[in-house]
Amino acid sequence: MGASEEAITLKIIIIGMGVIFMLSLSVIVFFIIYQRRLLAQQKKHQKIESDYQKELLETAILSQEEERSRVAKELHDEVGAMLTTTKLYFGQITPSLPEIEFEEITNKLRAFLDDMIQSVRGISQDLRPVILEKLGLIEALQSLVQTINDTGGIQINFKDNTSRIVPKPKELNLYRIVQELINNTLKHAKAKNVDIEIKHENEALVLLYKDDGIGLDHKTLLNKKGLGLKNIESRLSVLSGTMNFLKPKKGMAIRIVC
Secondary structure, X not given: OHHHHHHHHHHHXXXXXXXXXXXXXXXXXXXXXXXXXXXXXXXXXXXXXXXXXXXHHHHHHHHHHHHHHHHHHHHHHHHHHHHHHHHHHHHHOOOOOOHHHHHHHHHHHHHHHHHHHHHHXXXXXXXXXXXXXXXXXXXXXXXXXXXXXXXXXXXEEEEEEOOOOOOHHHHHHHHHHHHHHHXXXXXXXXXXXXXXXXXXXXXXXXXXEXXXXXXXXXXXXXXXXXXXXXXXXXXHHHHOOEEEEOOOOOOXXXXXXX
16 A cells, blocks of 8 residues: 555656646746747837837928928029019119119119018028017917917917926927917818917926817828828927827817927
8 A cells, every 4th residue: 555655646746746847838938928929019119119200300301301492492582583683773773874764773772672681581580480589489479379360361369378488499399380280270170260278287388279170080190191290290209299189079189298
């Protein structure tokens, strides 16, 4: 009996060890598979993030090139044409020119020079609004809103609930983001009213934008093409900010935090 019990005990021990070994092996295999899946998932996320950052960079570069092309076109078409015409008028000035004709030409030259100054100021204003440089973001936004409201095509309500001065490095990007949002509304939303609020929440600056237009569909949000959303994301990446689409009953609503 003793030998039989020892054999049974030995079998139990061997089976137990086998079970433990199999369990240990299963845990190890599971851990290896899990690690490989986790690594693959991380690589996938890294690739997605890399592609996303690359896309934002390409958008930023494209936006800069479009801005340069626009400025070059305006300089060529407006200022260049005025300079050419001015040169022609200067060519008409000769010592033998009658005084009446001389006065007519000088008056025309003054008018052309005034127009050129206004054109150059307009181009400069588009590149870096003077009011933004001198008075800051809030006053620049108020001026932008007033200019658009004066057209009568849409009503924009702007609320300033900031509790401190907006840092200079953020001002231009935030101003351009609001411009892009308004431009999107004017082009696509068929809205009548827009509400814009800018405020501080703890250390963050929050921009709330809402219109009563036709809104954005899910496909548009996924593609984020043609509505300037990539330009906004590109600027937000500089500010380390975020943009979330809210779900209003009507229109479009966006919350930006930076």
